[in-house]
Amino acid sequence: MWLGRQRVSVTTYEYDDATGRLVRSTTVHDAEWTDDDRAWAQARRRNKAELCPGCGLPMPETTDPANNGSYEAPLPVMCFACVPLEKRKSEYKDPGYLFHVRKQLPKQAPNSRSHAR
Numbered sequence: 001m002w003l004g005r006q007r008v009s010v011t012t013y014e015y016d017d018a019t020g021r022l023v024r025s026t027t028v029h030d031a032e033w034t035d036d037d038r039a040w041a042q043a044r045r046r047n048k049a050e051l052c053p054g055c056g057l058p059m060p061e062t063t064d065p066a067n068n069g070s071y072e073a074p075l076p077v078m079c080f081a082c083v084p085l086e087k088r089k090s091e092y093k094d095p096g097y098l099f100h101v102r103k104q105l106p107k108q109a110p111n112s113r114s115h116a117r
Contacts, residue, residue, distance in 0.1 A: 007032065 011027040033041075052059045061067060085101045 005034070005037075 008030045009027055011025055013025045014023045015021065016023050047058075050058050050060060052062055055062065055071075062071070081101045081103075085099055089097075089099055
């Protein structure tokens with residue numbers, strides 16, 4: 001399945017004329033990738049190949065001398081999920097660990113209770 005398209009499968013059954021028993025069944029599937037699917041995938045690969053590994057913008061644009069001075073680098077923003085993630089990563093030197101981050105549940109005050117009504 002590609003881009004949410006449902007694949008089509010057709011099964012043909014062959015029966016013995018004398019006994020009526022199933023002799024064979026053959027299932028044929030449509031192509032996994034349509035021409036459109038392939039064209040989209042190739043276009044995406046070409047577009048990704050043109051991106052600057054530093055800034056992520058298209059290199060035909062960013063390397064054009066006519067664009068010299070056309071870009072600015074705004075101040076960075078802090079991702080508050082990346083802070084503890086990077087701290088945790090620094091605790092492990094061996095390769096192979098997979099890291100993730102999750103949002104903590106809000107802390108309740110010690111004397112607060114939730115009541116269902």
